[in-house]
Amino acid sequence: MALLMTDNEITLAIVQSLKEGRILEFQEVMDELQPYDMAQHYLRIPDKHRTKFLLYLTTEQLTELMDELDSEEQMEILQKLGVEKSKKVLDRMDNDDLASLLADIEPHRADELLANMNSDESTIVQNLMNYPPETAGRIMNPRYVWIPSHYTIREAIDKIKHFVHYAEFLNYLYVVDEDKRLEGVVSYKDLLLGELDEEIKNVMYSRVVKADVMTDQEEVANLISRYDFVSLPIVEDDNRLVGVVTVDDVIDVVMQEANEDIEKLSASGKSIDFKTKPIVAAYRRLPWLVLLLFIGLLSGGIISRFEATLETVVALTFFMPMIAGMTGNTGTQSLAVVVRGLVSQKPNFRQSIKLIVRELWVGIIIGIICAVLITGIAYFWQGSLVLGFVVGSSLLLTLIIGTMAGTIIPLILFKLNIDPAVASGPLITTINDILSLLIYFGIATVFITQLM
Amino acid sequence: MALLMTDNEITLAIVQSLKEGRILEFQEVMDELQPYDMAQHYLRIPDKHRTKFLLYLTTEQLTELMDELDSEEQMEILQKLGVEKSKKVLDRMDNDDLASLLADIEPHRADELLANMNSDESTIVQNLMNYPPETAGRIMNPRYVWIPSHYTIREAIDKIKHFVHYAEFLNYLYVVDEDKRLEGVVSYKDLLLGELDEEIKNVMYSRVVKADVMTDQEEVANLISRYDFVSLPIVEDDNRLVGVVTVDDVIDVVMQEANEDIEKLSASGKSIDFKTKPIVAAYRRLPWLVLLLFIGLLSGGIISRFEATLETVVALTFFMPMIAGMTGNTGTQSLAVVVRGLVSQKPNFRQSIKLIVRELWVGIIIGIICAVLITGIAYFWQGSLVLGFVVGSSLLLTLIIGTMAGTIIPLILFKLNIDPAVASGPLITTINDILSLLIYFGIATVFITQLM
Structure with a gap:
């Protein structure tokens, strides 16, 4: 009906x-x-x-x-x-x-x-x-259907019929020895295609892809999506089968991990959705904002040390938001590329160096193009070639440094087993803000007599 | 071996x-x-x-x-x-x-x-x-195993055996009428538990969850993950079955869509991974950066219009990066919450209003706390209660406006069927930068005699 x-x-x-x-x-x-x-x-x-x-x-x-x-x-x-x-x-x-x-x-x-x-x-x-x-142990289902390898296909099918309510996803049968050590796996396809009297050991697949109970859930998700599995067996140290992670849990994991990366990159605080209460959402976001407030003041502190330069050439202030903003933006771009890349690939030392060199080139190319552009704009706007040169060369340097900070810091954190997304967002913002202002006002102070 | x-x-x-x-x-x-x-x-x-x-x-x-x-x-x-x-x-x-x-x-x-x-x-x-x-049509597999409803379970199993190589994932059989219109679905569990002579129409499930060929792939992924399916039938207008989307494709879709959101939120350009060549990566990132460069100059232009105020009270410059940065940050936080929330939930008008009111409260709570904090700091650092008041009240206002812009703009874009992530990142940055500077220098100019 x-x-x-x-x-x-x-x-x-x-x-x-x-x-x-x-x-x-x-x-x-x-x-x-x-x-x-x-x-x-x-x-x-x-x-x-x-x-x-x-x-x-x-x-x-x-x-x-x-x-x-x-x-x-x-x-x-x-x-x-x-x-x-x-x-x-x-x-x-x-x-x-x-x-x-x-x-x-x-x-x-x-x-x-x-x-x-x-x-x-x-x-x-x-x-x-x-x-x-x-971890795999936390998200696995400890109920799964297992059979000994001496069973025939007929016996295996009988066992499935009996335990059909227990198995979350029916697609593979896991084969274990008397100590519950994982020996192999048979798919339903194997059972359908085989003769009913055939022994499981002759049709099972022995090179089982599996994960340890302590494996990170993100790694489990990678294994399942890489191999297009519907479930993955989870074992303890001694290869004893203790549970199964199924693909439906993995989709949730993939969504959750992506959301976590976005939360961390945007410093938006943990688990805020449409239903979260205002006071809770504010409480979760505040720590980042207070931290970023002090980072903002740190930049202010640096500017205040160049008060004399600023008082002499107020026009320098006009380019400040652009330089700090651009450095932050390139840093975030590199950071996003590295953090998302690390989800599916764990680079070794050689690959990391290659990535750093690639990003260095990106920084140089982007830096040169933007520097030429801004030098022209600054010259036409403020009518001073020296100012144009100061702004342009500062931008070139800060863009290269911004790109490098956004690449190297998450890679180092990753090697130290710290989640690169969580620590590097504010870290990169701080470093880039401070460095960009120091470089800009530093160069400006050197050329102060020409700027006046 | x-x-x-x-x-x-x-x-x-x-x-x-x-x-x-x-x-x-x-x-x-x-x-x-x-x-x-x-x-x-x-x-x-x-x-x-x-x-x-x-x-x-x-x-x-x-x-x-x-x-x-x-x-x-x-x-x-x-x-x-x-x-x-x-x-x-x-x-x-x-x-x-x-x-x-x-x-x-x-x-x-x-x-x-x-x-x-x-x-x-x-x-x-x-x-x-x-x-x-x-769309669903693009990612579906047009090869799947189908049966008419008058088949017995025995005939269905024979058909599976015959077409076992054709089916990407074997888990469900789709039941169609003579015009290939979708009538029902039977799972392998149903086949295993039923009697061999039972007719399919008696064991099949008729309220089939399905998607149209033109459905967005993100919606297909939502359906599969919501219902914990291994595959989803895809139909044309007239309910004719034309293909099947399987869960392995969905994991890829979920990862891809999350990456797209991150790319857009961080303005990092399309599809850059560890293997992308430097020139290609630079080319893909440049458009955003050039846009952001002009946005930065727009802020500079606003500052230049307050040159007189700035020359009078140079200390105002010290708080500029903090105010612009904080407004940007709250905006990004709200934007991330809305963009990720929209992935799994399409709010109606009432829910949207509720979300906006929630974010307004978040903005007010965060604004008051940060404003009190900064008023104190500004007073102790620069020794001027008026400056503290100017900075504090500006921050309160800009944080509320930043939160609102980060919430309302993506919701409007979503209603207009524009991807909120792509358009709102730079849009929100611009609006927040301009408004925060206007408010800050506006308030400062009003109190300029007290500030001197």
């Missing part, structure tokens, strides 16, 4: 069936909906109908709904459900999603939830939470 | 077998490698061995290798292979990958390649290329 209805009609039908207590009609609509759409309708209906909406859902549907919501909404639902039903839902939720819920809420609430759960399940989740955030 | 070897040992073994012409040994190593690794080894061996490497590969392996390389490397391989073998490889390549190769090279080379291909294949590729870039 829901098949032919628009979204609004479905919302109306849901509210109607809730009001009139027609659970069968409600279920009929729910059966047709994807989990994401179910969640959208839940969020769209008036608040007063939500508790009934939840009570009408099966435990399985509740679990699907939970997986689509954010931590705040999840906690609200658990409260509405009460202890008994919450326990059932928590036991069924994907353990990686559950771990991220528990990481988001206050520790004492997390402990309460864990205490309410089936002890097997809570142990699994607590194990996941022992891995550091943003 | 390759199973126990390190990457370097494998490269050595490959070169050795090529040198000594031992094709069987070479093939043995290749059989163990993933396409991505095969490509890495190909790129790593000395150039003189590459032609032999290619000749030793089967057509299937060559096709896999091609899919892992960029357009330049692909063209090099086609040249080395000669017309006959090229034809075979082109006929077998994924049509979406082929379309993106043809879009990258010069038109007359593309025509040559198409002329060499099997006419069925070249027609398919040319059809793909008729869709605008960055």
Whole structure:
């Protein structure tokens, strides 16, 4: 029925069936909906109908709904459900999603939830939470379908049928020995094409691409996208299989990492979206702004030391915003290229040198073109060739330095295992501001008699 | 054998077998490698061995290798292979990958390649290329496995077995009527759990999530990641199924779109990576820099109109970089939040107003805190309470205006269907620079007698 209805009609039908207590009609609509759409309708209906909406859902549907919501909404639902039903839902939720819920809420609430759960399940989740955030161990799903290598294809298919509810994504079967050490992988394609009596060891692929539990989530995403996998097995030190990361988690990781880079490059503070409250957003952005305020004052301090030069030739002030701005811009351009390049490629020493030399050339080319342009403009505007020369040569130097700072600093931070995006934005701004003003006023002071 | 070897040992073994012409040994190593690794080894061996490497590969392996390389490397391989073998490889390549190769090279080379291909294949590729870039039609794969709804599960499985080489990702079967109109979808899970004699129409899911051929690729990526799909069916106006977009393409899209946003926000120019030549990188970055240079001069022009004020109170210059910088920074922060938020959410009018009000509050909170801070600092540094008041009140005003410009401008551009990231970076910088200087010097000029 829901098949032919628009979204609004479905919302109306849901509210109607809730009001009139027609659970069968409600279920009929729910059966047709994807989990994401179910969640959208839940969020769209008036608040007063939500508790009934939840009570009408099966435990399985509740679990699907939970997986689509954010931590705040999840906690609200658990409260509405009460202890008994919450326990059932928590036991069924994907353990990686559950771990991220528990990481988001206050520790004492997390402990309460864990205490309410089936002890097997809570142990699994607590194990996941022992891995550091943003590692493979933290985002993996510890439930996956595994088989021994002596199984036949027929036995493997039977096992899949049995555990079909457990596997998040069904696409590969992982083959392990008696100690759970990873021996190989078979895809569904292999199972479909092979004879039913063939042994798995003869069709499996042994050179398994895998990742260690401590691998950074960005690296996991790179592996999966490079090899076009749907899932990646995660092992511990001794090659023991402990979980699987699936491609749906990877898309979230890729988006999250890109957003983090943008947040850091624009110094916009962590995790601010359309729903963040003003006071929270202001609190998250303030640290950067206060830092940048002091950086701005540092530039002011440098200018104040050249007060005599400035008082003599006020026209020097007119070119100040342009020179500081341009140096900042080239620095940011280089920084963006390096930071995004590092996402998919880890350059060795030789490649880094090559990149630095490339950027040096870019700085020189851009510097010369802009310097010639500004020398002409300055001459025609202010009628002084010396001023034109001072502004032009300053710009050439600062553009080269800006490009180099934007390239070398993130590379050094990367080698030191510090995230280049976070530290280098303000760092490069400071260095470029200070250097550009020193160079500009330095050159101007040298030529002060000619400028007067 | 390759199973126990390190990457370097494998490269050595490959070169050795090529040198000594031992094709069987070479093939043995290749059989163990993933396409991505095969490509890495190909790129790593000395150039003189590459032609032999290619000749030793089967057509299937060559096709896999091609899919892992960029357009330049692909063209090099086609040249080395000669017309006959090229034809075979082109006929077998994924049509979406082929379309993106043809879009990258010069038109007359593309025509040559198409002329060499099997006419069925070249027609398919040319059809793909008729869709605008960055749409679902352009990135979809027109080869997928479809079945009529009257098939039994047994017949469906037979069809999969038969077409297993055609399907990029095997995970869903799409169900169509006699006119190829999309009727439903069955997952492998459904096939595994159902009885072999059950008809597909009884197990298929009819409320199929799909996208139109003209849908923007970013929207396709959103759909797939929202619903945790492995593939998404693409239809034409009349609901006729014409292709499938798979999750591996979506990861690339997500990365590409994030990079585009970063490029635009940092005005760093299109598609510059570690391999781009200096002259090309300089050429791509220059337009922005020249634009920003003139914007910088515009600020200089405004300052020059306040020459009298500046000559009277040189200390005003000291706070200029801080005020302009802070306004720019808050603007960029808001811009980044809005641009990234728009990736996953399209706000309606009410939501836009809510967002603007939120950012207004953020601007007011941040503005008051920074203004109080700077008033104190200016007073202690320069010993003038009036100067402190002028600087502080200017900062409060400019921060609020900077936040608003960074929020409202991208939202307006978005409503006008212009990419907010591309147009608003320089636009916001200009507006913020000009307004902040006008406000600062304007307030200063009003209080000039008290400042002296």
